[in-house]
Amino acid sequence: MLALVRPLAAEEDTKRAIERLAHAEVKTSLDAMGTSFRKAGAVRAAIGATKWELFQGVTALTDERAAAAQGLIGQLREALSHDEYAIALQSRLTKVEGDAIRLLTPPKSEPPPPPPPTPPRGRKVIGRTDKKGVSARQAVVLLAELQDKLTTDADLTLDLSWTLYRDAGEE
8 A cells, every 4th residue: 555655645746646546556455455544553553562572582482382482473474464454463463462471471380288287396297198089998098007006006196187079070
């Protein structure tokens, strides 16, 4: 559009401007040209508001996010290489920019497990374990071992904490 409109705007002779327009090489549809012309201001603002540094960061990724980064850069190139009629640049830049932020944001890690409780003063911990996903058969064995230790040494005391659950797929 700019290549077509700029020389026409500079032409002072109306007849020559019409001739120039009639002989202009148009490489796209009139609909595409009209859309580009109408949205030129919004497209310019979107390009100016885009945080291009994000994409520099995305292109530098070499870890497990590299494939996603390449896909994101591909989307950006596609949007920039098509006219506004084919791909609305402003909305695509907003989407790709948000994807870049999510890609560059480190994943939330789970907090470390709390440290084991400190035994009350004057007590010595003899043993401690934390077993997860224990079956009924394994629980019987563990409880038998605990019973054996408690009956063998009358001075031992047991703190017990447990969670009973069923996998969601078995309901």
